[in-house]
Structures are given as C-alpha cells and as structure tokens.
Amino acid sequence: MVAPVPAASAAPAASSFARVSLLVYTLLIVYASWYPFSGWRDMGLGPFDYLGARLPYYWTGFDVWTNVAGYAPLGALLVLAMYPRLRPLWAIWPATAVGVLLSASMEAVQTWLPTRVPSNLDLITNSAGVFLGAVLGALSSRYFLRESRFLAMRRRWFSGEASRGLAVAGLWPLALIYPQNHLFGMGHLVPPLSSFFSDLFDTPIDLATTWINNAQLSAEQYWLADVIVTACGLTGAALLFLMLLRRQAPRRRLVLLYLLACIAVKSLACALFFAPQNAFVWVSPSAAGGIMLGAMMVAGLSFAPPTAQRRVAALALILSLAATNAVPANPYYISTLETWVQGKFLNFDGAAQFLSVLWPFLAIWFLYHPVHRKQK
Structure with a gap:
C-alpha cells in the first residue's frame, strides 16, 4: 500500500533541515577556526586587540574569497532557520549580526593559538560573506520555505520526517x-x-x-x-x-x-x-x-x-x-x-x-x- 503524501499545512512550518544543517555547519566553522587545537598559551594580548590593529600587509584575493565563500552558507542557513519566527527579508540583519558575532569570537580565541593569527581583515570578509549569504538565502527562500516545485517533489518522494x-x-x-x-x-x-x-x-x-x-x-x-x-x-x-x-x-x-x-x-x-x-x-x-x-x-x-x-x-x-x-x-x-x-x-x-x-x-x-x- 502506497503511503499518502501529506497535504501542505496552512500554517508556515519551520525547516528542520535548515536548523540541523545550521548546527553542523557552525560546528565545522568552530573546528576550522581553531584547528589544530594545540599549543594553547597566553601571549600577553587581549582577545579583541586585533580589532584595532592595522590591516594585514600580506593578503591575496584567494584569502578574501575563501573567507567570503566560507561564511556565505552560514548567512543563508541562519535566514532559513529563523523562519517562520522571522520572515526571510526581516531575518537578513539578525542573521548578519549573529554571523559577525560568531566570526569575532572565532578570531578572538585564536589569540591563544600560536599557529593561528587573529585578523580584522578576516572578520571583515567573513562578515561580508554572512551578509551576502543572508541576502541570497532570503531571495531564494521561496524555493525552499514556501510552496514550490522543489517542496512538492520533496513531499512526493521523501518521508515527512526526512x-x-x-x-x-x-x-x-x-x-x-x-x-x-x-x-x-x-x-x-x-x-x-x-x-x-x-x-x-x-x-x-x-x-x-x-x-x-x-x-x-x-x-x-x-x-x-x-x-x-x-x-x-x-x-x-x-x-x-x-x-x-x-x-x-x-x-x-x-x-x-x-x-x-x-x-x-x-x-x-x-x-x-x-x-x-x-x-x-x-x-x-x-x-x-x-x-x-x-x-x-x-x-x-x-x-x-x-x-x-x-x-x-x-x-x-x-x-x-x-x-x-x-x-x-x-x-x-x-x-x-x-x-x-x-x-x-x-x-x-x-x-x-x-x-x-x-x-x-x-x-x-x-x-x-x-x-x-x-x-x-
């Protein structure tokens, strides 16, 4: 017997996929930011001294785009995870703020890692990536959060708890x-x-x-x-x-x-x-x-x-x-x-x-x- 496809709910529903993905992606960012987790020591610097430092002299376009691309999915997932408490367009700025705070914290903790260097340029590019991802997440939300062919296929092919x-x-x-x-x-x-x-x-x-x-x-x-x-x-x-x-x-x-x-x-x-x-x-x-x-x-x-x-x-x-x-x-x-x-x-x-x-x-x-x- 073929299981019936559940009808679309009149009330907007939260995306479990977006929230689970957000949790896992945040853990990946934390691990990547503090890797290799060894050699912790106090080097006499404050955790947020990097904010007032000069911009790094040596950087490449690869470094910039890597940071932007690394944090863009975080911004998109934050917007999708906040639905339906916040509509996608209204969630852009809260999502950006959360992403900036996360990036600032990751850079601050690197102060105690001798193999890592906290950088205000990284914070800027990470923040730009979060904002860009949040905008893209809001603009594409209608394909994932509301009625669409993608959601119709999702309900038709995958179980309701998938x-x-x-x-x-x-x-x-x-x-x-x-x-x-x-x-x-x-x-x-x-x-x-x-x-x-x-x-x-x-x-x-x-x-x-x-x-x-x-x-x-x-x-x-x-x-x-x-x-x-x-x-x-x-x-x-x-x-x-x-x-x-x-x-x-x-x-x-x-x-x-x-x-x-x-x-x-x-x-x-x-x-x-x-x-x-x-x-x-x-x-x-x-x-x-x-x-x-x-x-x-x-x-x-x-x-x-x-x-x-x-x-x-x-x-x-x-x-x-x-x-x-x-x-x-x-x-x-x-x-x-x-x-x-x-x-x-x-x-x-x-x-x-x-x-x-x-x-x-x-x-x-x-x-x-x-x-x-x-x-x-």
Whole structure:
C-alpha cells in the first residue's frame, strides 16, 4: 500500500533541515577556526586587540574569497532557520549580526593559538560573506520555505520526517573529501586522539605509530579489511538515504545518483588537493571489490522493510567504524596524508578532517533516533 503524501499545512512550518544543517555547519566553522587545537598559551594580548590593529600587509584575493565563500552558507542557513519566527527579508540583519558575532569570537580565541593569527581583515570578509549569504538565502527562500516545485517533489518522494536524514546524507560526500585509511571508512579517531593526548600530557604521542609497531598485517589482510570497510561504509550510507524515500519515488535511480555524486566529489577533491591526474587515485582492486559487494547488499536490501534497512545500516556503520580504528593504518595511506595539500587550505583541512571523524557517529545517532518509528 502506497503511503499518502501529506497535504501542505496552512500554517508556515519551520525547516528542520535548515536548523540541523545550521548546527553542523557552525560546528565545522568552530573546528576550522581553531584547528589544530594545540599549543594553547597566553601571549600577553587581549582577545579583541586585533580589532584595532592595522590591516594585514600580506593578503591575496584567494584569502578574501575563501573567507567570503566560507561564511556565505552560514548567512543563508541562519535566514532559513529563523523562519517562520522571522520572515526571510526581516531575518537578513539578525542573521548578519549573529554571523559577525560568531566570526569575532572565532578570531578572538585564536589569540591563544600560536599557529593561528587573529585578523580584522578576516572578520571583515567573513562578515561580508554572512551578509551576502543572508541576502541570497532570503531571495531564494521561496524555493525552499514556501510552496514550490522543489517542496512538492520533496513531499512526493521523501518521508515527512526526512529533514534530519537529508542533512546527514548530504554531509556524506563532503566527509569523503578528507583522505581516509579505507574508502568510505570514516570515524578514524586515532589521529585526533593522538593530538589530544599529546597536548594533555605535554608529550608527543603517536597512537598510530604505536599501533602499527605492535600489529602488522599482511597485504592480503589489508586488502580484505579494505573490502569490508568499503562495503560496510557504502551499505550504511546508501541504506540511510534509501530509508528517507517513499515507495512511489524512483528509489533505485535516486540512490544510484546519490552514490555517483559522492564518487564525483571524491574524485574532484583528489584532483584538487593532489593533482588532476590523481582524480581516481582512490580506485584500487580492494576499493572496487568493496563497492561491488556494497552495491549488491544495497540492491538486495532495497526490498526489505524500513526497520530492517535501519538495523542493517546501523550495523554496517558500526562494523566499518570498528574496523577503521582496529586495523593499523596502511603505509600507502600515511604517504597519502604527507602529500595532502594544506597551505592556504588549513582551515578547510581542519573542517574536512572533523567532518570525516564526525559523520559515522552522526549517522548512527540518526539511525537510532525514535523518528523512524513514524516513517512509512
């Protein structure tokens, strides 16, 4: 029996998708602004002394546009999240004020980070990005907050409680940007824990090196681990997305499109951060085997009830998470990180790593959320 599509409510409704996305994006900004979270110390400066300092002598157009582009989504999400308490056009200035305060706070805390430099130019460009994003969010709100073809398609194809899931599913391709030990194997806690314990005990601690020295695997074992992690990661993410779709939606085509979009983002990131000829450097026999195995699992489970899909998705992500942290890092992965281009992308590198670690936990939280009892 096909579940009925809910009728549009007469009263304007808040966007859960916008609010969840706003929360996650704010966490990404915080992480990117304070990365690498090490070496905290008092350098005798006030947190807001940077406001009265001269503008930096050395800056590039890349720095300016990166700051504008980084904060523009924040402004748009703030406007969309304030609806219906504030109409989009009225929300532009409050959204801009919130974004400016957030940026000023991020710069102020950098005063205690020796690897970061608080900058009034960054505050100006971030503020410009928030304002631009808020204006764009207000102008485009009719496509997302009111009756439109986009919302009609959303109601026709996706369940009524899919907003949180769409936010989580939309973050998966972005989480894939940072190099992983295994394709689709996210939640690698060893590097951030090594940094945390190093700062806590004021002694360099490399948990990855310790683990590698104590547990070496053969090439065949690495190959098998890569297949398992890749298959489980793909299965968990694809089933999570599949659960959001109604029976009358073109489910298989949408899942296939979703997976192809994720692979395209991964390839584009490899081309950008390594070299254009390395766009498909992530392709390996073990990764291809994991993709094939995961695709077969998803194809078979597409006929299963939502409850079974939820349980298998959660189990697959838990297995992927456990294997990712239990299997020693592949030496090839370590050499890949050494060639990972940071430089001007230091902020982006921190946010990408944070999202790569966070995503499986966010997905598992969503899969065990009681809202699934209401989904049809």
